[in-house]
Amino acid sequence: MREKESIYLPKLAELVRTEGLTERERLFELKLRNGDELGHQPGQFVELSIFGVGEAPLSISSSPTKKGSFEVGVRAVGNVTNALHRLEKGATVGIRGPFGNGFPLDRLKGQDVLIVAGGIGLVPLRSLVNYIEDNRQDFGRVLLLFGCRTLQEQLFVGELDHWRASKDFEYYESVDRCEDPSWKGQVGVITTLFPQFTIAPEKTYAVIVGPPVMYRFVIAECKNKGIPDDQILLSLERRMKCGVGKCGHCQINNVYVCQEGPVFTYSELKNLEEAI
Amino acid sequence: MKYEVITKEDLPPFVNGLLSEIEVVGVKRKDGKFYFDRIESYDELCLDYDVTLIPPKKYLLPPNETLLKFSLGEAIQVEPFIDAAPRIILGVHPYDIKAIELMDAVFSDSNPDANYMERRRNTVIVGVDCRNPSPNAFCPSMGTATTETGFDLMLTDIGEQYVVAIGSEKGEELLKKHARTRQATEADLAQRKAVREEALAKYKLSIKAAVEEIPELLERNYDHPLWEELAAKCLSCGSCTMVCPTCVCFDVQDDVELNLTGGWRFRQWDSCMLQGFAKVATGENFREDRTSRLRHRYFRKGNYMLKRYGKLGCVGCGRCIGACLAEIASPVEAYNRLKEGS
Structure with missing residues (x-):
């Protein structure tokens, strides 16, 4: 060839x-x-x-x-x-x-979507949020959870305002710490948002991007809500040099994150050592 | 497969004929060690050796290779750079040929790597059967002591002459053009078989598990204490991977000309044994501890590559055993330990 x-x-x-x-x-x-x-x-x-x-x-x-x-x-x-x-x-x-593979839009369409963004995890998830907004009729309920450490670390603040007000999304947010008295929102880690809503787990896909430390806690919350493992989607960060499956840096065991990922279902990851 | 015979007297004119046409790389001897290098005449060539320090991989995946050249300034321009000068690698042992077959699979898989593929197409491989294996080699255990594929020509020393197996049209052409040969007889081939069998008996190391068992043996022992034991002695120096014929991981970096008008992007060999291999910019390191890095190397060779490319990542050359300062890199010892413990 x-x-x-x-x-x-x-x-x-x-x-x-x-x-x-x-x-x-x-x-x-x-x-x-x-x-x-x-x-x-x-x-x-x-x-x-x-x-x-x-x-x-x-x-x-x-x-x-x-x-x-x-x-x-x-x-x-x-x-x-x-x-x-x-x-x-x-x-x-x-x-x-x-x-990389990206989020599985074909599987998400027609379903409820629970988007969980931690800190700069919102950067890749914004591509999905904006896509859903532009094709809103293709999706069921869309819940958007955004947590970050401080108010100063909130990104896309203009869009956050828009999502807060939008009827397209059920928007929940938290900051881990806050000394600003004008902040009336939730203070606490992102998992403290989960008691605030209910979902129909069989038709809900969770899409989670954030720092590695966040994953195990958010996965546990998603499982608590009854979302099946293969409907919990995560995007993984790895060192990458080539992006095309040659340089070897992004390997998790036998998985190349740049080829098979970066988006995986929890079913694919839960028995993959070193994944999270 | 077709077989010819060339006498030892006719070999120098053949090699010198090749040299008149194309760059030839062969095995040279220095201070009792062997290494691949460009040869200028047949006299420099050594065809009876145990193992080279570095595999012939360096001619297909150079330790440092330019991928792009670019100009800087107002109008940035960038172009690919591929150095694929035609070359014959002469005297490659079967295990190294098997390793090249694995590299072919890696670099042609899904996103073909033009730098490798172009160079590979321009490389002629003339193999030679290994008659006196290295004390660290365990090729028979890995099924790599001989090969019937992956070469253009393959020589077997049967005494006063070599049997030449013809593996490709290109090989046949070169042989016809530059060598005086005769067709091999049944007796020649019987002798070739005997020589190969005689060599098999000279290997000192062997794995107690069948080669087919290895992937599963590893899988069962992901959490075996062996990895931690070995890692406690590991220096994380990367020597085992630097001498490995199937290690293909690389780093990519940019460099600029001193006058800042342009520069180049290059790749260089990297090693999963080094601490920063899986570390991302924010500081997270996904294989921070030595145990996970050491285990990754063993699993990559004995399991992951087979799953991904259909070929095991270890060819039994034993270079890692010789290169490891801490004496912990031996696949033979690791596999045998797991086999005994299972």
Whole structure:
């Protein structure tokens, strides 16, 4: 078999807009220079290059229903992400992907969806929330749970306002700690939101993205509510270099997160050592 | 398969003929050790050796390889870079050929890797049967002491002459063009068989489990105390993976020219035994403790690769046994310990 082109060759993309989300996170809107759509599914990721610095795997934060460009929400934490934060509008970056499986939209359609976002877990989940909003008739009840450590760490605050007011979503939120007296919302970890609602577990899919420490507690709450293991979906973070199943970094036992994931059902993960 | 015979007198003209046409890499000897290197003439070549320090993998997946070149500045341009100069690797042992077959599976799987595939297509493999195996080798246990696939030509030393098995059209062409040979007789082939069997008896190490048992043996023993015992001595140096013919994991980095007008992206060998291998930018490390890294290596070789690519990730060359400073990298000892304990 002759390969069409190098799987390591990025397409060039232009940074068309950047927006601060929190002190540590920014949103970057990107447009492929050749005019192509990225062609992604919610929950997929790209490898973003800053030439001379390197490449990093980043969740796509926008819905494919938004045409012409796409967005990544990024915390400045490593070489590439810090360099990205220093870029200005008009800058050129490289994009490979989209990679990974994304959220299983075919399975979610017609069902109730319980979205659980912890901190920057909202970045990939926003691609799903926005997709659902643009195809609202395809889904049943949609519950949206968002928890983060402090009010200052809340991202997409404009959209949070919109979701609070929207009839499309049943929105619940919490912050772990809060000293701001004007905050009238829930104070506590995200699991404290679960007693506030009831669901029909047999037709509910939970979609959970957050820090690894959050998973076991939220999974337990989902099981408490009676959601079957194969209807609990999680997206996993791993070190990745290639994104295409070659470099070996993202392996969990025999599973390549960049190929079979990053989205897995709890049934797939519960007997997979080292997964969470 | 077709078989020819070439006399030992006719071998130098054959190799020198190849050298007149294409780059030839062969095994050289230095201070009692063997290594693959480019040869300029037949005289440098060693065809009777036990094992090389580093496998011929380095010619298919170089330790450091440029993947892209880019220009920086106002208009960034980026292009793929593939160095796939034609080359013959001469004198590859069967276990290393088996390892190359596994690499072929890895790099052609789902998203074919153009850098590897292009280089592989331009590489001719001339094997040689191993008559005097390394004391650390356990190829018969892994079914890799001989091979009938994966080569263009395969030589077997039967005394005053070599039997040459023809594995591809390309190999046949090169043989026809550069060598004086005759068709092998029944007697030659009988001798070839005898030589191969004689070599089998020289291996010192063997695994007490059948090769088919290994994946399941590991699976049953994921939580065996052995992993922790070995990890307590492990230096996390990565030597076992650096000499392994089936270790294919790599890191990717960028570098820039001193004048900052451009740069290149390269990959280099990486090792799952190193502490940072599974660590993400936020600091989370998914195989932080040595035990999980050591176990991952054993499982990757003896289980995961088979499931994913249909071939076991260990070919029995024993290089890891020789390279490990802490003397804990031996698959033979690990598998035997698990087998005895089960």
